Amino acid sequence: MSSKLNPSTHHREFSGLPGAIGITIGLPVLITFFALVTNESYSLQGINLDFNAIIKQIPKNQQEWISLVFDKTCWAAYLTWFFVLVLLDFVLPGVHMKGVKLRDNTQLDYKINGLAMSGCLIALLIARVYQSSDYFLPELQFIYDNQLKLTLVTTVFSFALAVFVYVLSFVPLVKPNGLGTRERILSVNGNTGNPIYDWFIGRELNPRIGSWDIKLFCELRPGLLLWFLINLSCVHNQYHKFGKVTDSLILINLLQAFYVFDGVLNEEGLLTMIDITTDGFGFMLSFGDLAWLPWSYSLQARYLSLPENSITLGRAYVAFIVAVMVIGYYIFHSSNKQKSDFRQGKLDHLNLASIKTKTGSRLLCDGWWGASQHINYLGDWLIGWAWCLPTGFQTPLTYFYVIYFGTLLIHRQTRDEAKCRAKYGKQWEEYEAKVPYKIIPYVY
Incomplete structure (x- = not known):
């Protein structure tokens, strides 16, 4: 109704x-x-x-x-x-x-x-x-x-x-x-x-x-x-x-x-x-x-x-997995914080590149967000890899999470893209020209 x-x-x-x-x-x-x-x-x-x-x-x-x-x-x-x-x-x-x-x-x-x-x-x-x-x-x-x-x-x-x-x-x-x-x-x-x-x-x-x-x-x-x-x-x-x-x-x-x-x-x-x-x-x-x-x-x-x-696992492999987790978390956390600080005006003094939209908001296309449209998703996915790697390579079953989560992130990205294209129109096309990669820089 x-x-x-x-x-x-x-x-x-x-x-x-x-x-x-x-x-x-x-x-x-x-x-x-x-x-x-x-x-x-x-x-x-x-x-x-x-x-x-x-x-x-x-x-x-x-x-x-x-x-x-x-x-x-x-x-x-x-x-x-x-x-x-x-x-x-x-x-x-x-x-x-x-x-x-x-x-x-x-x-x-x-x-x-x-x-x-x-x-x-x-x-x-x-x-x-x-x-x-x-x-x-x-x-x-x-x-x-x-x-x-x-x-x-x-x-x-x-x-x-x-x-x-x-x-x-x-x-x-x-x-x-x-x-x-x-x-x-x-x-x-x-x-x-x-x-x-x-x-x-x-x-x-x-x-x-x-x-x-x-x-x-x-x-x-x-x-x-x-x-x-x-x-x-x-x-x-x-x-x-x-x-x-x-x-x-x-x-x-x-x-x-x-x-x-x-x-x-x-x-x-x-x-x-x-x-x-x-x-x-x-x-x-x-x-x-x-x-x-x-x-x-x-x-x-x-x-x-x-x-x-x-x-x-042994110390060397444990250290490698922890490094994957740290890198993933750093990308995830710092990119989200950068976007949040940008929206609150805390980064205005840095003059980060952005596109002003017809709604009055700005699309950040600098820093982390100049690398890809959803760089935070890459960090989240790397965290998932750190959870699967401790299981070794005895069965693909334990790698189900990174496959499922990668699919979920792509679905979220397409939903968000459709919403933004409808909301921002030509400004979104301009944004895509400046930031062409969806999640993984130089790959997708």
């Missing part, structure tokens, strides 16, 4: 309904496959699958499926995890910041408390270690021993949450919006009128319960921090079963923990990113945040935790 505030969506992402259905089915199957080929019953070696070993792990009848998907203990554990984090989001102190201006000329208020949230989790883990006998934490062992069940729990929960926010998008606001109506602001991508597609892509832009923002919470809380705990559970299991932890598993934990907490501690940066400003919150983000992120991003640690995949 179209209105002044919410025009109808005509463009379809992911090839429309067929793509939405394919992703909705395919990605949950994929992370379930990851659980079936990285466990103590079977671990994939090379590229040859042992289908018999995989089939043996799959339930044979309806009752076994119900027991697997709806395990009471796993559901109780995950719901406790999710809603305790919700409670902490309310009670922990934080800084209140305004988001971008919305179509009704209002700005939403966000509570930024990543530092307090991270500190609380770390303090709790340290306290549990001191209380434990021989550093054994039942909670971490529970995560490791129930990877398949928890994968299915997070998947089903993300489906349910997507249904909830879709239904919520039809409920009128309690207080009038900036235009004096009770109409919710819908995503520019999710107002097609097709319930399946809108449910998938996200109908409402910023679904909220009172002042609590569901989308921002899910972006940086349950899934991201669960990823950290899954990785820790792999270290915990390897130490208690084999009496030592390999340098490859320690390295992947340190590199990814740095990334996790860097994201949580800098959550205000999300307020201007496309996930928050443009995308609705539907199944795509719900599943991506709560299930896909923790269970696909932890693939390397789960693989390395198994004895048959044990790898000792």
